[in-house]
């Protein structure tokens with residue numbers, strides 16, 4: 012009867028004995044640690060990039076989806092009629108989900124940041140704003156502009172948020188690139204650990220032969236290597252993540268308007284995200300070494 | 313022959329790639345038996361022992377370890393079989409970064425035994441082979457004879473069913489060789505199967521007065537039962 016332990020319990024139970032019989036390999040150890048640290052550092056930036064561009068894409072995307080505005084400036088007497096005409100026109104415009112004239116309280120609220128709360132709005136010639144919410148692919152801005160010019164002389168269509176559309180696309184691409192970089196960093200860690208593990212196994216082939224002769228099972232031998240490389244990847248990545256986070260921390264803070272480059276960093280609980288990197292690196296190292304070890308051992312006497 | 317053989321070779325041939333070194337060779341080690349293996353240098357004694365502990369696979373014929381065909385054994389099966397076969401290698405096969413004591417305990421370590429429980433056993437055995445003082449030394453610091461004694465201690469630490477010893481007394485003085493022989497004979501009295509490859513005819517004669525031992529000789533690629541002239 013053989014008792015098969017799951018790989019993880021096997022690792023956790025791994026005794027000091029397996030560790031002791033395999034001598035430390037100084038140079039490989041440092042190389043592994045260094046590479047894992049470098050990868051951890053890079054992963055922090057890839058993560059920061061993904062999250063920051065994600066935030067940007069979301070915010071801009073929301074603003075886009077929200078609305079365009081139509082501004083109606085007309086003499087006192089015609090304001091209501093022109094507003095009415097614009098709303099009727101919008102009802103028959105393809106790509107418009109809804110249109111609504113802002114109340115004077117809402118307009119006051121919009122102006123409050125600039126003129127303070129006590130603005131006597133009723134006494135000022137404030138234009139009427141109509142909020143237009145788009146649907147589907149949106150409306151044809153040029154066509155709408157022409158029709159407004161014909162029927163509502165005081166109306167100006169302001170679709171200023173539209174220019175951001177390509178920027179949102181770019182931000183989404185960047186977010187994707189960020190995630191892709193993370194995946195590539197993971198793959199690079201796997202490749203590097205596999206190479207290092209193979210080198211360590213080859214350097215210890217005589218020792219492995221002796222262990223086999225005295226009755227060691229492959230899992231015992233593999234465990235000694237797996238444990239070592241996993242811990243090195245974990246330690247290295249942790250170091251890299253700490254340095255990466257410090258580097259992100261000292262980047263200039265985000266401006267209120269959220270310029271793209273100045274917004275690179277983590278916000279709020281997103282600072283917890285980098286904590287995921289070291290365990291992930293350890294997991295990648297665990298499976299990479301395990302595979303390398305079992306593959307190598309299979310071909311040994 | 314009582315019971316089934318612990319190690320069995322049936323019409324085994326072996327070649328390292330050139331001509332056949334061993335041909336049509338059959339051997340059956342029954343439990344509790346005591347064998348000597350002799351033959352000129354290069355005749356294939358070490359090779360035959362390697363076939364016996366599964367390090368080599370015969371080019372033809374069948375090797376069975378504890379009733380299991382070597383060809384069908386998985387790597388883990390071989391590991392398990394080796395825990396029941398203690399081997400004194402001609403070149404000792406130590407790990408040079410571990411102390412003598414750790415090298416002797418190596419089979420316990422790799423099979424996951426708790427070293428704390430085995431401490432007394434380990435100490436006694438180290439004393440038996442006269443290495444108590446050298447237990448903390450590293451293998452390269454040992455003399456040839458000390459190495460062989462340590463190798464024998466390692467071969468028997470797991471109290472294996474079979475002990476295969478390749479020239480275990482090549483480098484020790486007569487007194488020590490008698491001491492090592494006594495250890496092996498004692499194990500044999502406990503029911504263990506012993507096979508010793510050696511050139512030392514005096515050792516064989518000394519043993520024959522204490523145990524019933526069969527003496528096998530490899531000559532011209534085959535195994536012969538040596539006559540009473542020994």
Ligand SMILES: Nc1ncnc2c1ncn2[C@@H]1O[C@H](COP(=O)(O)OP(=O)(O)OP(=O)(O)O)[C@@H](O)[C@H]1O
Pocket residue numbers: 328333351352353354355356357358359360402
């Ligand atoms: N790995 C190998 N590859 C090729 N030839 C080998 C190998 N091992 C041993 N031989 C050859 O096989 C023959 C038998 O070797 P073996 O070690 O079995 O002899 P032996 O009887 O143990 O000799 P000795 O008494 O000197 O220890 C020798 O000629 C040796 O050169």
Ligand SMILES: [Mg+2]
Pocket residue numbers: 357358359402478
């Ligand atoms: Mg030999």
